[in-house]
Amino acid sequence: MKVLTIIGARPQFIKAAPVSRELRRHAHEVLVHSGQHYDAAMSDVFFEELEIPRPDYHLGIGSKSHGEQTGEMLARVERVLIEEKPDWVMVYGDTNTTLAGALAAAKLDIPVAHVEAGLRSFNRKMPEEINRVLTDHVSRLLFCPTDTAVSHLQREGITAGVYQVGDVMVDALLHNRQLAQQSSRVLDQFNLVPKGYILATWHRAENTDDPARLASIAAALNALQQPTVLPLHPRTRQRLEQASLKLDNPQLHLLTPVGYLDMLQLEANASLILTDSGGVQKEAFLLQVPCVTMRDETEWTETVEQGANRLVGADSQAILQAVEEINVDFNRVQPVFGDGRASKRIIETLTQQI
Incomplete structure (x- = not known):
């Protein structure tokens, strides 16, 4: 065959x-x-x-x-x-x-x-x-x-x-999680303390190509009071430059896109994940890390229903409020994937x- x-x-x-x-x-x-x-x-x-x-x-x-x-x-x-x-x-x-x-x-x-x-x-x-x-x-x-x-x-x-x-992402994560722990040096490279930072990802067209949503998410990231790591997608970087928007929060550490093993390490050791990615939402759930999703809806409704993921759209105040409030007891979360x-x-x- x-x-x-x-x-x-x-x-x-x-x-x-x-x-x-x-x-x-x-x-x-x-x-x-x-x-x-x-x-x-x-x-x-x-x-x-x-x-x-x-x-x-x-x-x-x-x-x-x-x-x-x-x-x-x-x-x-x-x-x-x-x-x-x-x-x-x-x-x-x-x-x-x-x-x-x-x-x-x-x-x-x-x-x-x-x-x-x-x-x-x-x-x-x-x-x-x-x-x-x-x-x-x-x-x-x-x-x-x-x-x-x-x-x-x-x-x-x-x-x-x-x-x-x-x-199949469960298959991938189980296969690669230990390899990431052994081989990734991303935490040391950027002086990151496990559970001492937020991990953010931001790339979806609805959030980068809409000027109002782009500006609102940028405002939220600039207002975060906790150390935050953002591997910045090329499209997002380009849209920010075109709109003359700056990410100038001293708590915000901008990285170029990272490999999968480094990303797994960043996800697993974050205190919170802030994202608009479908895959990252699911990886957060599997790695038992609270997630705040900058979208109006999600395909992964199970993560929201169990309280491990909160949908906030692109409103800067809603994003900041969710980051402060979300608290997940993963002992009460059922595996569904x-x-x-x-x-x-x-x-x-x-x-x-x-």
Whole structure:
């Protein structure tokens, strides 16, 4: 069996690593990198740290508008599919890479397996929401991380080929947590005291491309009274410069993007995580670190329902208030994302299709 895997962004590299390890024990994998995240800090370091095989194809798409980026990916992925003739195409998550890979395969009548299917924010203004909904509706196998994801698909009339396998990010975290503790020097490098700092991440388009939200989040970060570490995404840095906004809080330590193992160490040792990332919300939950999410909604509703995550939007006062108030008793929080065997279940199910 030949499976063509299409990835292109940081969260997908993390999710694909454990699945690829398992897949290559049972089938031939062809790995395609779209180039959506294309620089060393956002791409190369993840392949090295996670020991992901080098891509068989690198499409080199790069940063563009949503329509242009998706269109170019669709055309180039189609050419690869025609050449490789895989039995299955596997896509991950909700990026433009995900949608382009799924559409290209569906139009060539190649079955699609979607890892992390069924997530919904119910905000159709988010490009990611459009990507995940359309991908689910053209997929033959839908691997859901939670029961909630399964129920979302059922409400949309999707019941065939749906499997609740658990979350592959649990697999990745369990595999890499000890390695991060042993090899990462990021705490010493920046003189960070465990549980003595906030970790912030900020990259989502709704928070960087909207001038009001951009300014409000910047104001909140500038008002924080606790040491805060912010690995600044290239897009966020560019938008701040374009808007002539400065992050000049002496408590705020700006870093360039860090690798996955360093990020795990920063997350695990933070007293609090402030983010707009879906993956970081979930990693905070798994690492038992309180999370404040700068979004109006989340796909990971389970984290909010159990009190481990608080949604605050982009309002600066709401952000600051939540940072001061949030207090989580993780002894009362139930594990909901699986047992770290999602990758095995995915490959077992996939290989049974032949």
